[in-house]
Amino acid sequence: MSYQVPMRRIGLPVILALSLFAAPLANAQQVGQIPRIGFLRTAAPPESYIEAFRQGLKERGYIEGKNIAFEYRWAGGRTDQLPELAAELVRLKVDVVVIEGAPPALAARKASITIPIVMASSGDPVGTGLIASLARPGGNITGLTSINAQLGGKILELLKEVVPNLTHVAVLGPMDSLLHDLFLKNTEAPARALGLKLTSLRFRGPNNFESLFRRATKERANALYVPVTPFTSPAHRKQIVELAAKSRLPAIYGTRDWADIGGLISYGADRIDMYRRAATYVDKILKGAKPADLPVEQPTKFELVINLKTAKALRLTIPQTILLQADQVIE
Structure with a gap:
């Protein structure tokens, strides 16, 4: 003999009430489960960098507020x-x-040796002790290196031609920048080969920018x-840039955002491309990869930007050979 359990009719108001009650619980569970990405930098980056990172994640199916969230922490230039x-x-x-530069990486690693840290850019992560090697970083840090410490020779050659x-x-660099020290060390030999003298101007903050430029003028720097530094705010x-113009010092900078605001020349790794590529690391880590096993990548794109308006103000003629190499010429 079989028994059939009678079904009770549930009225529409009850169904609506249950659905309204269940929806917040489902949403709360979903929000609680979405991964959160922390950003840590010495100073706020250009918005284009963050947008490139978001775009990189979007290409991998992550939408801010839907299945991923961000926490931004900028130190206002104070390490x-x-x-x-x-x-x-x-x-x-x-x-x-996600960090840029050695000081944020060191601070993040000191705060936690288990939370994965992705370098959107770091000048020399091996030399600064962040990782064991590019191929096998070890620990909880991986990402990209800008290798700017090794670009000194190219930078000096560009200046020599211009x-x-x-x-x-x-x-010019911050007082406590390991990358600045590495740049000077790695540029000594190219400078000697080109017959150039190097003078280090170290700043503690914006209050002594003017005195450093006066020193450069007094010591006859021409x-x-x-170099790339995350220590400086917009x-x-x-x-x-304005002090360089006032001092009539032709200047070359490490990233294109300087040329966009009036810097004479910028040359270095394409930061927008690097932030987009940093999203790949985040995606892999969220899917279970360990930072220790993800090789650190070097830049694949470098940018040369020339600001002809600034060149004209300085009464400089940019050689045609340099203009032909430029990725962008600002007129």
Whole structure:
């Protein structure tokens, strides 16, 4: 003998009430499960960098607010703020921390040796002790290196071609930048080969920019190089470009955003491309890959940007050979 359990009719109001009750629970569960990515930098990056990273994730199916969330922490140019900001990201239990530069990476690693850290860019991660090697980084850090510490020879050659009778190059960088030290060390030999003197100008903050430019003028530097540094905010970058113009110092910078705001020349790794590629690392890690097993990549795209308006103001003639190499000429 079989028994049939009678079905009860549930009225529409009850169904609606149950659905309204269940929806917030489902949404809360979904929000709680979506991965959170922490950003940690010494200073705020250009918006184009963040947008490139978002686009890289979007190409892999991640949409902000839907299946991924971001936490941004900028230190306002103060490296002493980085440890607390890194600790804050750890307390928020982010799934990955994305950084640029050695100081944020060191702060993030000190805050946690388990949360994966992705370098959107770092000058010499082996030399600064962030990773064991490019092929097998080990630990919880991987990502991309800008290898700017090795670009010194090319930078000096460009300046030599652009600036007549070049003899003395001032190099501007933050007081506690390991990359600045590495750049100077790796550029000594190319400078000697080209017959150039190098002078290091170290700043603690924007308050001594003017005094450093006065020193460069006093010591008869006839060109300036500003390597890639995440220590400078957009306002500080603008101030440096204006001081270079006021001091009539032809200057070359490490990323194109400087040329966009009036810098004479920029040459270096394409940062927008690197931030887009950093999204690939985040995707792999979220899918279970370990940072220790993901090789660190080097740049595949370099950009040369010439600002002819600035060249004209400095009464410089950019050689045709340089213009033909440029990825962009700003007129």
